[in-house]
Amino acid sequence: MLRIENLHAYYGKSHVLHGVSFEVRPGEIVALLGRNGSGRSTTAKAIMGLVECEGSVLWKGQEIRGRKAYEIAHLGLGYVPENRDIFPRLTVHQNLLLGQKGSGKGSRWSFEDMYQMFPRLKERQHTEAGVMSGGEQQMLTLCRTLMGDPDLIIIDEPTEGLAPKIVELVGEYLQKLKSRGVSVLLIEQKLTIAMSISDRVLVMGHGSIVFEGTPASLRADAYIRKEWLEV
Numbered sequence: 391m392l393r394i395e396n397l398h399a400y401y402g403k404s405h406v407l408h409g410v411s412f413e414v415r416p417g418e419i420v421a422l423l424g425r426n427g428s429g430r431s432t433t434a435k436a437i438m439g440l441v442e443c444e445g446s447v448l449w450k451g452q453e454i455r456g457r458k459a460y461e462i463a464h465l466g467l468g469y470v471p472e473n474r475d476i477f478p479r480l481t482v483h484q485n486l487l488l489g490q491k492g493s494g495k496g497s498r499w500s501f502e503d504m505y506q507m508f509p510r511l512k513e514r515q516h517t518e519a520g521v522m523s524g525g526e527q528q529m530l531t532l533c534r535t536l537m538g539d540p541d542l543i544i545i546d547e548p549t550e551g552l553a554p555k556i557v558e559l560v561g562e563y564l565q566k567l568k569s570r571g572v573s574v575l576l577i578e579q580k581l582t583i584a585m586s587i588s589d590r591v592l593v594m595g596h597g598s599i600v601f602e603g604t605p606a607s608l609r610a611d612a613y614i615r616k617e618w619l620e621v
Contacts, residue, residue, distance in 0.1 A: 391573055392437070392467075392542055397445035399429075399436045406432045407443065408597040414542060419564060419574040421584035421605075423619060424594035426503045430577045431596070432473060434544045437575075438462055447476050464491060468540030472547045474531045474575075478520025485519050485530055489537030497539040504533040525556040532563065542573040549580050553595060561587050581619065584600055585609065593618050604609045 392414040399407035408440050408480070414420045422430050436443040439459045447455040454462055463469070469526050486504060495556045505512035508529045514522060518528055528548060535543060545564070549557040564574055578584045584591060585605040593601035593608070595618040601608065608614065 391450060392575070393446070394433075394437070394446040395446040395448070397433070397436055397447065399432050399441050399443040401432075401441065406441075406597050407436060409445070410594075410597070410599055412592055412599055412602065414573050414575050416541075416573060417568060417571055418589045419568055419576060419587055421576045421588040421591045422576055423578060423581070423584055423591055425494060425619065425621070426579075428594040428618075429597040430594050431546055431603050432597075434469065434471075434546050434577055437544060463538065465539075466539075466541040468535040468538055468543040470531050470535050470543065470545040470548065472550065474527050475526050476534070479518055479588065482522075482530055483515050483521055484514040485534050486537050487535040489534035491538045496535070499536045499539060501537075504536070507566065508559075509532065527559070528552060528556070529563075532572055534558075536572075537565070538570065542575065543567065544575045544577070546577045547579065548576070549578065549583060557583060560579055580581070 395411050395412040397407050410433060422433065424430050432441060435441045437447055437463050439457050443455060446453060449465055449467065454465065483572065486501060510526055511529055519527060532548065548560050563586055564576065567574055576584060576588065588605055589605065591605055591608050592599055593614060598617055601614045
């Protein structure tokens, strides 16, 4: 579905990604792990056309590197950035409405789906998003992206700063996406959630993939965990 080949990315003269290659298959959750500064968020931005890069980004066999971010989104890739980017003066319902592409007809997701998964959003559907808690805003950002009916969703640090109960809820949410046929590229620091819901895990270090395998194989590899993940 999504295949990255020999990806290099730059911020000005700073060379951040060094030949990154991996794939995300249909109906799969892949976790991209690593310490801060390892290149995980830059990888997401490169896929979505938000940073200068070289190499290949193939989406369903089609080269999308060099396209505008909105063009990539309309091809079926959803992106939830780390900073959430909600519209603070708009209500919850209005934020969700902005996530729709076209009329929203034919989408596998509806307002009712969002409110059923996150009843708190239904309770606050007429509340301005800017006054909600961080956890509620994270739920809203995830749901707004889903309203665009992506086939793959890239989620950057969805559990950052959230209470443990909300972290569990996010994990359940991502598994629901998989059950609906949505692939997930999860960028995460918390090993617990990543290892519990992912089909495969990738570990980044210094802008390169240093490990790829199953959660079980990562648990068994003490060297990789100590060298590239543990603080």
